[in-house]
Amino acid sequence: MPTYDEARTRVIELAQFAASRGWLPATSGNLSVRVSHTPLTFAITRSGADKARLRPEDVLLLDADMRVQGEGPYKPSAETTVHVALYQKFDCGSIVHVHTVYNNLASELYADRGFVEIRGHELVKALGHWEEDAVVRIPIVPNWADLKRLGWAVAEAAQADVPAVLVRAHGVYAWGDTPDDARRHLEAVEFLCEYAYKLHLARAGSPMIG
Numbered sequence: 676m677p678t679y680d681e682a683r684t685r686v687i688e689l690a691q692f693a694a695s696r697g698w699l700p701a702t703s704g705n706l707s708v709r710v711s712h713t714p715l716t717f718a719i720t721r722s723g724a725d726k727a728r729l730r731p732e733d734v735l736l737l738d739a740d741m742r743v744q745g746e747g748p749y750k751p752s753a754e755t756t757v758h759v760a761l762y763q764k765f766d767c768g769s770i771v772h773v774h775t776v777y778n779n780l781a782s783e784l785y786a787d788r789g790f791v792e793i794r795g796h797e798l799v800k801a802l803g804h805w806e807e808d809a810v811v812r813i814p815i816v817p818n819w820a821d822l823k824r825l826g827w828a829v830a831e832a833a834q835a836d837v838p839a840v841l842v843r844a845h846g847v848y849a850w851g852d853t854p855d856d857a858r859r860h861l862e863a864v865e866f867l868c869e870y871a872y873k874l875h876l877a878r879a880g881s882p883m884i885g
């Protein structure tokens with residue numbers, strides 16, 4: 676388990692990676708790394724910070740009741756409720772949340788179905804699915820304005836074998852045992868959302884594509 680200082684550094688590295696891809700526009704997104712299991716503590720970005728330019732003081736140490744440990748002027752992410760709900764459901768070590776055009780488009784396109792389905796695509800291996808002809812369903816939940824409700828909804832929809840949940844017309848939460856795992860899962864889900872959306876367009880434009 677990392678120390679708070681190490682977890683802060685990992686959070687900043689994750690944010691720099693996501694920002695380099697344009698996945699944290701206009702101060703959106705929040706990122707966290709677990710520091711301890713029992714009791715749960717984790718390092719998470721402060722609310723409203725520009726995640727592309729995080730300073731160490733923009734990453735706060737919190738407990739399971741979302742109380743900031745230590746002194747300081749900053750409030751934790753407004754979406755800390757989702758991080759706590761996921762840490763409590765899974766034994767994961769890191770959670771990343773980003774807003775992108777393709778995860779928004781895929782969530783909107785398949786909102787009524789409640790999931791984005793990926794069939795027989797190589798990149799589902801990055802999500803831990805190595806079986807032949809794997810079918811992976813990434814759940815979609817409504818974008819509840821009540822953030823406690825959003826946290827419950829994401830945790831309820833989250834499946835142990837698919838490390839991501841889409842929030843309709845908002846963004847995606849992805850997680851993993853380590854910050855590197857969370858990052859890999861995020862990259863795979865972003866790729867697959869773009870693929871699912873473009874495949875839908877291609878099929879609509881050309882009945883030859885099955």
Ligand SMILES: CSCCC(=O)C(=O)COP(=O)(O)O
Nearest residue numbers: 703704705722723752753754
């Ligand atoms: C300007 S983005 C709206 C809030 C949001 O969805 C988000 O991810 C960032 O919220 P935070 O409180 O973590 O800064």
Ligand SMILES: [Zn+2]
Nearest residue numbers: 703704754846
């Ligand atoms: Zn958000």
